Amino acid sequence: MSRRNAIEIVTAALLAAVVALVLPRVAELFVLINATVFVSMAILALSLALIWGFGGILCFGQTAFFGLGGYAYAVTALNLGESTYAVPIALAVPALAALALGYFMFYGRISDVYIGAITLTVSLILFNFANSTAGDQWHIGEAPLGGFNGIPSTPQLNIPGDPDATLSPQAIFVVAVICLASCYILSKLVLASRFGRIVVAIRENEARAELLGYDARRYKLGIFTVGGLIGGLAGILFANCVFVSPTMFSLFYSGQVIIWVMVGGVGTLFGPIVGAMLLQGLTTWAGTLPGINPNAILGVILMLAVLLMPTGLLPGATAVLGRLRRGIAP
Amino acid sequence: MSALLEARDVVMRFGGVAAVDGVRIAVEQGELRGLIGPNGAGKSTLFKCLTGQLRPTAGRILLRGKDITGLPSFAVARLGVGIKTQVPSLFDGLSVQEGLMIALRRQHGERAARGLAGAALERLGIADLADRTVGLLAHGQRQLVELAMVVAPEPDLILLDEPTAGMSLEETRRAAEVIRDLNRRHTIVVVEHDMQFIRSIARTVTVLHQGRVLVEDEVSRVLSDPRVRDVYLGRQVAA
Ligand SMILES: Nc1ncnc2c1ncn2[C@@H]1O[C@H](COP(=O)(O)OP(=O)(O)OP(=O)(O)O)[C@@H](O)[C@H]1O
Ligand SMILES: [Mg+2]
Numbered sequence: 001m002s003r004r005n006a007i008e009i010v011t012a013a014l015l016a017a018v019v020a021l022v023l024p025r026v027a028e029l030f031v032l033i034n035a036t037v038f039v040s041m042a043i044l045a046l047s048l049a050l051i052w053g054f055g056g057i058l059c060f061g062q063t064a065f066f067g068l069g070g071y072a073y074a075v076t077a078l079n080l081g082e083s084t085y086a087v088p089i090a091l092a093v094p095a096l097a098a099l100a101l102g103y104f105m106f107y108g109r110i111s112d113v114y115i116g117a118i119t120l121t122v123s124l125i126l127f128n129f130a131n132s133t134a135g136d137q138w139h140i141g142e143a144p145l146g147g148f149n150g151i152p153s154t155p156q157l158n159i160p161g162d163p164d165a166t167l168s169p170q171a172i173f174v175v176a177v178i179c180l181a182s183c184y185i186l187s188k189l190v191l192a193s194r195f196g197r198i199v200v201a202i203r204e205n206e207a208r209a210e211l212l213g214y215d216a217r218r219y220k221l222g223i224f225t226v227g228g229l230i231g232g233l234a235g236i237l238f239a240n241c242v243f244v245s246p247t248m249f250s251l252f253y254s255g256q257v258i259i260w261v262m263v264g265g266v267g268t269l270f271g272p273i274v275g276a277m278l279l280q281g282l283t284t285w286a287g288t289l290p291g292i293n294p295n296a297i298l299g300v301i302l303m304l305a306v307l308l309m310p311t312g313l314l315p316g317a318t319a320v321l322g323r324l325r326r327g328i329a330p
Numbered sequence: 331m332s333a334l335l336e337a338r339d340v341v342m343r344f345g346g347v348a349a350v351d352g353v354r355i356a357v358e359q360g361e362l363r364g365l366i367g368p369n370g371a372g373k374s375t376l377f378k379c380l381t382g383q384l385r386p387t388a389g390r391i392l393l394r395g396k397d398i399t400g401l402p403s404f405a406v407a408r409l410g411v412g413i414k415t416q417v418p419s420l421f422d423g424l425s426v427q428e429g430l431m432i433a434l435r436r437q438h439g440e441r442a443a444r445g446l447a448g449a450a451l452e453r454l455g456i457a458d459l460a461d462r463t464v465g466l467l468a469h470g471q472r473q474l475v476e477l478a479m480v481v482a483p484e485p486d487l488i489l490l491d492e493p494t495a496g497m498s499l500e501e502t503r504r505a506a507e508v509i510r511d512l513n514r515r516h517t518i519v520v521v522e523h524d525m526q527f528i529r530s531i532a533r534t535v536t537v538l539h540q541g542r543v544l545v546e547d548e549v550s551r552v553l554s555d556p557r558v559r560d561v562y563l564g565r566q567v568a569a
Contacts, residue, residue, distance in 0.1 A: 194435055201432040204421040211381065211419065212483070213407035213436045 005192055008270075009185050016181035024170040032173050033241050038280050039176040040237035043183055043230060044253075045260040045276035046269060050187050051227035053267040054196070055220060056203030060116045061123030062231050062257050064101075065094035067130070067248035069232025070239040071145075074154040078143035082163035083155060090236050091229055098228020099221065106217040106224070123249050130246035150245025157240055169241070176237045180273070183230050187269050190226060199223045259298065263305045265312025275313055332395045334359040334517050335380065335487055340389035342375050342541075349375040350386070351541030357487075362513040364532030364549065365521045368561055372541040373521045374416050377489050381413045382406040393487070408436075412485035416492050416521075418472045422465030426451070426475050429464055433479040450482035453511075455504050469496035477505065481512055488512065490520045494527055506530055525553055537561070 024032060048062045073090035077083045101122060105115050134147025143151065157172060159165035167175065190196045202209045202216045210216055235248060247253065256279075264275025279298065286294040309316030333356035342350040350372040357363050367373055378384040380391060382403035391399045393409055401409075421429045430447035431440075438446060451457040454474045459467065464475060477493055490509070494502040502524075509531055512518060522528050528535060528549065535552040537544040539561045545552055552558055 194440075197428070198432065198435065201421050201424065201429075204423045205419055207383070207403075208419040208421060208479075209432070210402070210404040211383075211407055211413055211415075212433050212479070213404050215402075215404045 002192070005188055009188055012181055012184050012270075016177050020174045020177040024173055029169060033169055034284070036169070036173045036176045036241035037238065038277055039173070039180050040234045040241065041257075041260075041280055042273045042276040043176075043180050043234035043237065044257055045264070045272040046180070046183055046187060047227045047230035047234060048257050048261050049264070049266070049269055049272035050190075050230065051224055052261060053265075053269075053272070054191060054203060055199055055223035055227070056112075057220060057224055057227075058112065058116050059119040059224075059227070060258065061119035061121070061254055062227070063249050063254045064119065064123040064126055065098055065228040065231030066235040066238065066253070067123070067126055067244070067246075068094040068097050069235025070154075070244040070248050071130070071151075071235075072232070073236045073239050074151045074244045075140045075143040075145075077155040078151070078153065079141040081155075083157045084160045084163075086155075087157070087160075087236060091232050094232030094235065095225055095229040098225045098231075102221040102224040102228075106220045109217075120251075120254065123254055124251065127246050127249035127251070130249060146245075148246060150243055150247075152243050154239050154243040167240075172237075172240050176241075179233055179237060183233065184269060184273065187226075187230075190223075191269075195219065195222060256298070259302050263302060263313055265314040265316070268312065268314045271312050271314030278313075333357055333392075334361075334394060335519075336392040336395075337376070337380065338390040338392070340376065340379055340391065341387045342372070342379055342384055343387040348387075348541050350379060352389070353538070353541070353543055355536055355543065355546070357517060357519055359517055360513075361517050361519075361534065362509070362532050363519045364528040364535035365519055365538065366523070366525075366528060366535060366552075366558075367538035367544070371538040371561075373538050374491055375541075376538070377413060377415075377491055377519075377521070380406075380489060381411055407485075410486035411489065412480040412483065412487070413489040414473075414476050414480045414491060414493055416495075418469075418476045420464045420472060420476055420479070422463075424464060425460070426456070426462055426464055426467075426478075427460040429475065429479055430482055433482050437483055446482055450478045453481075454478045454508060470498055470501045473497055474501060474505070477508065481508070481516075484516070486517060488516050488518045490518065492521055492523065494522065494524060502527065529553065 023035060027035065044062065044066050048059060051057045051059055069090050072093035073086050076089045077086035080086055105118060110118065131148050133145035138145040157167045157175065198209065198214055199219050202214065202219050206216045238248065260276040260279055261272040263279060265271030279301065283294040283298055286292055286297045335357040337353050337355045340350055340353045341348060353376055365373055375384065379386045382401050382405065385400050390397055398406055398409065421432060427447060430450055431443050434443035434446050451460055454477060456471065456474050456478065459471060464472065467475065473493060473496060480488060494505050497505060506527060509518060509520065520532065532549050535549045536546040537552060537558050544561060545555055545558060
């Protein structure tokens with residue numbers, strides 16, 4: 001572990017602690033719930049940042065894992081009547097889905113372009129399937145799938161082992177922030193490990209990594225599965241501040257995540273988190289303006305970002321800062 | 331005595347073209363073999379078949395008598411085969427040091443790898459490049475970095491595809507020295523167009539022409555062979 005990594009991890013933990021302690025005390029309920037959505041989306045962005053920015057796997061359907069996490073959580077929690085076992089199950093489902101899909105793609109030596117197409121297709125199939133589950137015949141145990149309407153009765157998290165101790169929106173916000181910080185730190189640790197360094201080497205040059213004796217398929221599968229797990233966690237949190245519905249799988253979200261990561265900076269972890277927060281804030285704000293389509297604004301920002309800061313917000317800002325500093329003290 | 335590496339009638343066809351057309355070659359343990367031939371003779375393609383980057387259309391490849399035909403390249407690498415490819419294949423976004431660490435981490439722990447990486451860079455005279463980003467280096471330096479990455483994990487068999495292309499005179503001299511030194515412990519096959527260089531390092535030379543072995547003999551005899559001169563000058567040869 002490098003000194004710089006240690007500093008970044010401690011900073012992230014402190015930042016998360018401050019936000020988790022302060023915001024629930026000062027923010028209105030509505031704002032806090034919105035903030036929880038932002039945080040869950042930031043976790044989703046982080047999951048893509050990991051597999052795209054470091055694994056070099058451009059997954060156009062990261063929402064597949066997001067939605068699977070959400071649905072698996074809602075369905076198990078409804079059936080069990082509480083969330084204690086629903087959470088691990090809802091983490092396992094998207095992780096296993098990523099493992100299975102990844103096995104097929106990487107061991108089948110599917111090329112990068114097709115990986116984009118396949119992941120997108122999988123998320124669209126899930127979207128269509130979830131959409132078509134309207135009617136009483138569509139249920140898993142006690143849980144109605146609800147078609148287009150999703151599962152509005154998605155239960156809230158409770159303290160593990162205590163079904164009556166349902167968490168308040170404030171507590172769920174704190175949980176979400178802790179999850180974001182944990183996922184960030186986990187990703188840092190993964191990338192600093194031997195496994196993570198080889199993943200990055202494979203992104204840089206897969207043929208060379210193989211000529212040095214590394215089975216690239218295994219490493220890609222590993223990082224893809226971690227990405228699926230983190231994406232699933234984002235889905236569980238989203239289910240707790242909104243509710244699960246087919247839109248979780250939608251092209252709209254898959255596209256947005258890619259934009260957040262791109263604007264934040266592919267190849268960084270912190271950039272996509274900031275990108276997700278900023279752009280969600282901006283589109284929410286733009287949505288309140290009369291006569292303005294927030295998606296148009298998002299589009300303009302994406303174009304500007306690609307043109308002005310092709311490496312992304314975080315690397316771009318770092319470069320500008322570096323230039324300023326050199327300018328002041330040459 | 332069985333050869334360390336043996337290719338038996340290896341054929342590699344791309345569409346209608348046979349880039350390698352029935353090559354038989356055996357390299358003994360400890361040898362430093364030169365592999366020469368005009369452009370397009372099939373040298374790099376043969377190397378790709380030997381390392382599992384390409385699956386030969388026909389023929390067998392044996393390493394220490396064991397059939398390795400069709401094994402994926404990572405599996406061949408694990409059996410102790412290292413290759414420096416003709417177009418340097420490097421981790422452009424990483425530092426020189428990290429690239430060396432990647433080469434070494436498969437077999438060594440972090441601390442040991444760091445020591446060996448430093449030694450390999452020292453040996454190739456590029457210790458001062460350790461913190462530089464590989465993608466920003468000059469061509470000759472990139473060749474040395476790749477050479478360092480290939481030799482650092484000490485593979486039994488080292489294949490070098492035009493290792494000195496783009497190197498300065500000084501860099502070439504150092505590369506020749508390193509290759510000779512490596513040969514004390516490793517078996518090496520070198521592809522080169524620079525006959526001076528081949529003469530300075532190899533004892534036996536195999537000449538490839540149009541995907542076939544044209545001659546295989548002691549270096550000075552090969553270099554004075556009229557057939558070899560003819561193929562290099564582009565004349566038709568009745569082999
Ligand atoms: N992937 C491929 N697809 C089609 N043809 C190929 C492919 N790779 C090589 N060839 C052809 O096979 C022949 C042998 O190429 P190869 O690169 O092995 O030659 P070489 O002896 O290494 O030449 P050089 O000295 O120029 O490096 C050439 O005619 C080349 O065009
Ligand atoms: Mg060649």
